[in-house]
Amino acid sequence: EKDGDKRFYLNGRRVFIMAAMTRGFWPKNGIFATPEMARKDMEMLSDLGLNMMLLHRAIGQPPVMEYADTMGLLTYEEPGGYRVTANRWDSIEGPDQQALELRRIKLERMIIRDRSLPSMIIYNLKNEAEKAPDEDDIRNVRLVHELDPSRIITYNSDRNREIPYYEVMEDDPYKLHMRPFDDNLYYGGWWDHHHWYAYAGYVDVNYNNPEFYLRGVVNGPAVPMPQDSLYRLNKSEVIFFGEEGAFGTMVRLGKIKKDLEGTGANGFREMEHLDWFHHYDSFLDETGYRSAYKTVDELTLSLGRNLHYFHGRNIENVRMSNIADAYNMNGWASASTRTDVVDMYRNPTADPSIIRHYTRPLYIAVKLRNKVVPAGNSPVADFFIINEKDVRGEHTLQIEVKGPKGSVILSREIRVDITGGEEFGELIYKGLQLPALDGQGYYMVEANLVKNGEQVADGYDDAYAVDYMTPAGSVTDAISVIETDGVVKDFLLQTRNITPVPYEMGSDGADVIIIGRHEPDGFDREMIESLLDRARLGASLIVLEGADLFAETIQSELMARPPYYKGGGILRYGNSGRHFVAFSPYLEGLPQAQGMSWEYQYFYSGELGSRSRTTSGLRLDTRFSDWIVSTGSQGSKEIVCALNRVSFGEGQIFLSTLNILPGLASRQANSSVAKKLFLNLIEKNQPQKEQ
Structure with a gap:
């Protein structure tokens, strides 16, 4: 403890814990690590810059802990199966005395077996206990x-x-713990909070300003909310963020296939992995996405980028606060949830350098308060130092802001004073306003900490500016909008000075017809067929709501075999969906050929505080249309379409399940991608693709 701040110390020196949690699943046999896999497990942990493995809900396996010992890594262990309860499915009351005795014996054997391991530092009885400890506990x-x-x-x-998550009890039974060489029971001084993050990646509200950012305060379990700024972390307790994330990505199908070509697919789920690989590989050819992703491995690595980036920036937040003491990412090589920073073969599911950048012992944490902005916006940046190297004293902070073509648009030198010692995170400069980001594209904020002409530390952050006010092509005045709330009409008037004409069934007056928000029963079959007739005669129909109803009618009109639309309605994946794009003229001015990470955050988050978890799509055949935005899932081989263009007679139809409509009315800076994409659909007139 220092100045009332409880901290972790190892051999008398402060240590910040960066952990991953494993459920003990392994390839081939499913349940036990070979020496080779155990070594790879710990090597990957070390390669990502982490220092502890949390052996979660299953007793640890000796080969893993032995490698942790030899590599200087830490371990945390749970016996698994300790939380015995009544079996309500079989109407069995419990737990009975036998169950309590069995769990005690298992616990006792675990401690006796593992207490001599140098890596072991924490034992824990229960995960997410539903009851306060009783006398047996x-x-x-x-x-x-x-x-x-x-x-x-x-x-x-x-x-x-x-x-409630923000409420504090003076003596909280769930905080029961004992400390090394201290025979007292403590019911305070230890704060562990699990978070099941609601979104499928990083969002700008994860950092608002130096006083309010994700995990720098007491947050709710799923979505960061404005009122969280009122709930401050209590430095008089050990702050242990025990589970962070709970969303994942697709496993490394191409890498797994290559490895299985050498070993044979004779283990648990290995034929399933090969099946998933062939499904993804065929998708790349059938949709033309091969131009963006040469291999399945390139695609899955790109899909994993937002998971790794979220954890990297979250680790950074926790470290720079200098209050929290441990961060544990969920998860690691999970067979069931696939919330995987590494897959079950211990392959990293994205470029390891993403997380490794944020686990370095010394660097400058550059924090942009908005990373996605409309062109012309001037974001604000703050600068922290992550400092486990005892850098201290007066230094010079050199800052450069570079535009999309690499030219320097701002340069500053600022004198800063670094505390050093045990202060592992520290704000060194705040409130730098960048120049207006006038052109679309990426902008880089680079920082270097210099003393006596020598670089001591570096860091960076980047922003993406979206120019939706400049037309991307020809703009027609002949637009009709069908909606009940006026959102699309207001947006077109504000951005293009266009007043849409009323839509009339049987009329041929509109070149573009947009379907906005409407009552669930607002479209009968006759109305939909009249709209398809307009498309058949050359109009562009843009469906922003009810895409499944239109897909069903399109299929009945086309009578395609195999079917264009495979049914099932709009499939909603929550935060387990992964949007991705290839190359498309409809993505002009937006990032292309990538998993849709923080640049496209509005499409997986929506409005501030929303829990809509908006990743979704339609089951469409890949051979009849253009897949502009696709959606995969972390636990299935299925890929669905979130934005589709199908030629229909002389015209075309766009079907969208993306979060575009609320983005048109939103005042959030990150909604600019939704605005830009919508206007591209109107303004980018392309040659028609024959059926």
């Missing part, structure tokens, strides 16, 4: 301490869910 906590008084023992990983 307290006896078992004391038992662990008696068997191994040199380690920390906690009753529960997670907070007390009987009270």
Whole structure:
């Protein structure tokens, strides 16, 4: 403890824990690590810059812990199966005395087996306990301490869910723990909170300003909310972020296939992995996405980028606060949830350098308050130092802002004073307003910390400016909008000075017809067929709501075999969906050929505080149309379409399940991508593709 701040110390030196949690799943046999896989497991942990493996809900496996010992890594262990409850499915009351005795014996054997391991630092009994500890739990906590008084023992990983997340109890039974060489039971001084992040990647509200950012305050379990700024972390407790993330990505199908060509697909789920690979490989050819992703491995690495980027920036937030003490990412090589920073073969699911950048012991954390902005906006940047190297004293902070073509548009030198010592995170400069980002594209904010002419540390952040006010092509005045809320009409008037004409069934007056928000029963078959007739005669029909109803009618009109639309309605993936794009003229002025990460954050987050979890798509055949935006899932081989263009007679139809409509009315800076994409659909007139 220092100045009232409880911290972790190892051999007398402060340590910040950066961990991943594994459920102990392995390829081939499913349940046990070979020496080779155990070594790869710990090597990947080290390569990402992490320093602890949390052995989650399953007793640890000796080969893993032995490699942790030899590599200087830490471990945290749960026995698994400790939380015994009544079996309500079979109407069995419980737990009975036998169940309690069995869990005690298992716990006791685990401690005796592992207490001599140098890597072991924490034992935990329960994950996300639903009940406060009873007398049996307290006896078992004391038992662990008696068997191994040199380690920390906690009753529960997670907070007390009987009270609101921001409420504090002076003596909280869920915080029960014992400390090394201390025979007292403590019901305070240890704060563990799990978060199941609602979005499929980083969003700008994860950093608002130096006083309010994700995990720099007490946040709710899923979505960062404005009121969280009122709830401050309590430095008088150890702050342990015990589960962070709970969303994932597709596994490395191409890498797995290549490895199985050498070993044979004779293990658990390995034929499934090959099947998924062939599905993805065929998709690249059938849709033309091969021009953007030469291999399946390139695609899956791109899909993993937003998961790795989220964790990297979240780790950065926690470190720079200098209050929190541990960050544990969920998850690692999971067979069931696939919330994987590495897959079950311990392959990193994105470029390892993404996370490794944010786990370095010394660097400048450049924090843009908005990363996605409309062109002409002037974002604000703050600068922290991550400092586990005891850099201290007066230094010069050199800052350069570079435009899309690499030219320097701002240069500053600022004198800063670094505290050093145990202060691992520190704000060194705040409130730098960038020049107006006038052109579309990426802008880079680079920082270097210099002393006596020598570079001490560096860092960067980047922004993307979206120019939706400049037309991307010819603009027609002959636009009709069918909607009940006026959102599309207002947007067109504000951005293009266009007043849409009323739509009349049977009329041929509009070149573009846009379907906005409408009542669920607002379109009968006759109305939809009249709109398709207009498309057949040469109009562009843009469907922003109810895309499944139109897809069904298109299929009945085309009578395509195999079917253009495969049914099932709009499939909603929540935060497990992964949008991605190839090359398309409709993406002009937006990033292309990538998994849709922070640049496209509005499409997986929506409005501030929203829990809509908007990744979705339609089951469409890949051979009849243009797949502009596609959606994969972390736990399925299926790929669906979130934005599709199909030729229809002399015209064309766009079907969208993307979060475009709320973006047109939004005042959030990151909604500029939705505005730009929508206007591209109107303004980018392309040659028609024959059926």
